[in-house]
Amino acid sequence: MGDQTLTFPRLEADKLEPHLPPRECSTPFVTLTFATSLDSALSLAPGTRTALSGPQSKAMTHYLRSRHDAICIGVGTAVADDPGLNCRIQGVGATQQPRPVVIDPNLRWQFTRQSKVLQLAKSGRGLAPFIITTTGTALSPEQQDLLEEHGGKYIALDRDAVTQRVQWRDILLALQSEGLHSLMVEGGGEVINSLLEPGANHLIDSVIVTIAPTWLGRGGVVVSPARRVDAHGHPIPAARLADTNWIPLGEDVVLCGRLAGSKET
Ligand SMILES: NC(=O)C1=CN([C@@H]2O[C@H](COP(=O)(O)OP(=O)(O)OC[C@H]3O[C@@H](n4cnc5c(N)ncnc54)[C@H](O)[C@@H]3O)[C@@H](O)[C@H]2O)C=CC1
Numbered sequence: 442m443g444d445q446t447l448t449f450p451r452l453e454a455d456k457l458e459p460h461l462p463p464r465e466c467s468t469p470f471v472t473l474t475f476a477t478s479l480d481s482a483l484s485l486a487p488g489t490r491t492a493l494s495g496p497q498s499k500a501m502t503h504y505l506r507s508r509h510d511a512i513c514i515g516v517g518t519a520v521a522d523d524p525g526l527n528c529r530i531q532g533v534g535a536t537q538q539p540r541p542v543v544i545d546p547n548l549r550w551q552f553t554r555q556s557k558v559l560q561l562a563k564s565g566r567g568l569a570p571f572i573i574t575t576t577g578t579a580l581s582p583e584q585q586d587l588l589e590e591h592g593g594k595y596i597a598l599d600r601d602a603v604t605q606r607v608q609w610r611d612i613l614l615a616l617q618s619e620g621l622h623s624l625m626v627e628g629g630g631e632v633i634n635s636l637l638e639p640g641a642n643h644l645i646d647s648v649i650v651t652i653a654p655t656w657l658g659r660g661g662v663v664v665s666p667a668r669r670v671d672a673h674g675h676p677i678p679a680a681r682l683a684d685t686n687w688i689p690l691g692e693d694v695v696l697c698g699r700l701a702g703s704k705e706t
């Protein structure tokens with residue numbers, strides 16, 4: 442995605458409004474949003490940045506960023522994309538930028554002064570990331586200084602004893618205690634699939650997916666959460682959307698909804 446200022450029409454923004462966090466929310470509001478191909482791929486291959494959104498849906502993503510306190514990605518995305526994670530909608534100033542949050546349990550992301558997100562923070566066009574890592578992981582003093590110099594920080598959370606992952610509930614509680622009450626989860630594959638699992642998907646308030654009219658082909662990073670089984674051990678769908686709203690944007694279509702059977706609207 443480029444650096445130019447973007448606009449998103451009021452008419453389309455109004456259609457999204459029922460799927461967005463309220464202006465004031467005390468409990469964390471979680472929006473799951475990403476761009477996918479017709480074969481459910483986020484990118485051509487792990488570690489590869491792939492543009493799927495057309496110009497109108499890209500502007501929509503930036504409008505969504507303007508409506509959330511924080512944007513969350515996994516370390517796989519941070520390493521692959523060197524993302525900016527700021528909001529480039531016209532009129533959104535330095536004080537209204539969302540906080541980037543990167544889940545990096547093993548400190549795999551070797552960001553530098555040249556990393557886009559830090560450059561944007563330095564120039565006042567974005568915020569430095571909060572990096573979610575795990576208790577006991579040895580932080581490098583140099584990386585910590587660099588992060589803090591730009592206004593970011595590390596947040597260490599305990600791993601779940603069974604899955605060895607950080608629990609989504611703990612991530613949301615930690616962000617809430619930082620004053621971040623709405624979170625836009627952008628990806629990548631592992632982050633999205635883990636959030637869609639039965640133990641976590643009740644935390645999702647809204648889903649907004651850009652569907653691009655392209656097949657990326659086999660070998661990509663795909664959104665495909667683990668299947669569930671019924672009482673007889675037969676496979677049943679992992680999740681389904683209810684109260685859907687389809688919004689055409691240029692050549693893409695944006696599918697909005699809430700997960701059926703999770704939270705009430
Ligand atoms: N089309 C789109 O909208 C988007 C595409 N992407 C693409 O996705 C790809 C990256 O996806 P992945 O490789 O799956 O990486 P990812 O971004 O999902 O990061 C995976 C890593 O995050 C950490 N992680 C995730 N959930 C965790 C949890 N609950 N607890 C602890 N650690 C956790 C783990 O270290 C894991 O290895 C890239 O190619 C990127 O370009 C990424 C975001 C959006």
Ligand SMILES: Nc1nc(O)c(N)c(N[C@@H]2O[C@H](COP(=O)(O)O)[C@@H](O)[C@H]2O)n1
Pocket residue numbers: 442443475476490491492493494498499502514518519522523524525526527627628651
């Ligand atoms: N909405 C959307 N459409 C695509 O086609 C994408 N590849 C992505 N990727 C996400 O956006 C991040 C890049 O953001 P910046 O433009 O650098 O701020 C990337 O890291 C993914 O989270 N999203």
